Amino acid sequence: VASMGISVEVTHRLTTEVKRRWGIMSYLYALVDAFKQNRPFRAEIICDQQKMEFHAIQITVGNGRYYGGGFSVAEDAAIDDQLLDLYALKPMTFWQIMRFAVAIYKGEHDRSYGKVYSLRGREIKINTRKSMTIDTDGELSTETPAHFKVIPRALTVCVPSVPEGQ
Numbered sequence: 001v002a003s004m005g006i007s008v009e010v011t012h013r014l015t016t017e018v019k020r021r022w023g024i025m026s027y028l029y030a031l032v033d034a035f036k037q038n039r040p041f042r043a044e045i046i047c048d049q050q051k052m053e054f055h056a057i058q059i060t061v062g063n064g065r066y067y068g069g070g071f072s073v074a075e076d077a078a079i080d081d082q083l084l085d086l087y088a089l090k091p092m093t094f095w096q097i098m099r100f101a102v103a104i105y106k107g108e109h110d111r112s113y114g115k116v117y118s119l120r121g122r123e124i125k126i127n128t129r130k131s132m133t134i135d136t137d138g139e140l141s142t143e144t145p146a147h148f149k150v151i152p153r154a155l156t157v158c159v160p161s162v163p164e165g166q
Contacts, residue, residue: 001060001061001062001063001064001136001137002060002061002062002134002135002136002137002141002146002148003058003059003060003061003134003135004058004059004126004128004132004133004134004135004144004146005038005041005056005057005058005059005089005132006031006034006035006038006057006058006089006097007058007060007135008132008133008134008135008140009030009033009034009037009038010027010030010031010034011135011138011140012034012140013029013030013033013034014026014027014030018030031097032094035094035097038057039057040055040056040057040091041055041056041057041128041129041130041132042054042055042128042129043055043056043059043088043126043127043128044126044127044128045059045086045088045117045119045124045125045126046123046124046125046127047086047119047120047121047123047124047125048121048122048123048124050121052117052119054088054090054117055090055091056088056089056090056091056117057089057090057091057092057097058088058089059086059087059088059089059126060086060087060088061084061085061086061124061126061146061148062077062084062085062086063079063083063084063085063150064077064078064079082122082150082152083120083121083122083150084120084121084122084123084124084148084149084150085118085119085120086117086118086119086120086121086124087116087117087118087119088116088117088118089115089116090115090116090117092115096115100115122149122150123147123148123149123150124147124148124149125145125146125147125148126144126145126146126147126148127144127145128144128145131143131144132144134146
């Protein structure tokens with residue numbers, strides 16, 4: 001999963017010191033602090049040749065359903081469907097985000113009353129006016145513009161055979 005926006009701000013704030021001081025509440029602390037500094041940004045998304053523009057506070061792209069300790073990119077996403085899923089959060093209040101976090105965890109954010117853009121495709125390009133940092137699986141890794149593409153059968157996976165009857 002790769003994301004930009006408020007999640008990058010949360011990652012910046014989740015230092016070892018913050019985790020030690022706040023424990024399990026460190027994520028909430030980081031989210032509250034990040035929300036204060038976060039500003040909506042304009043993004044241009046090209047998904048399988050279809051172009052759209054919108055304001056967002058968060059964009060997440062994933063190949064599979066789960067990320068970040070159980071959050072869901074899309075309720076029906078699958079690691080083997082050869083598709084990428086994208087969701088983008090429209091600007092909202094802090095309390096809406098707190099309520100929305102439960103929907104993301106359950107993978108039900110597509111039902112969030114117009115607060116989310118959702119896309120699915122084999123290739124996704126993201127452009128922003130100002131370069132934005134991208135968090136990839138919890139690491140600050142690159143910046144926009146970004147290009148995500150599914151490469152079918154790019155990995156060979158070997159699994160042991162299961163003895164008959166097990």
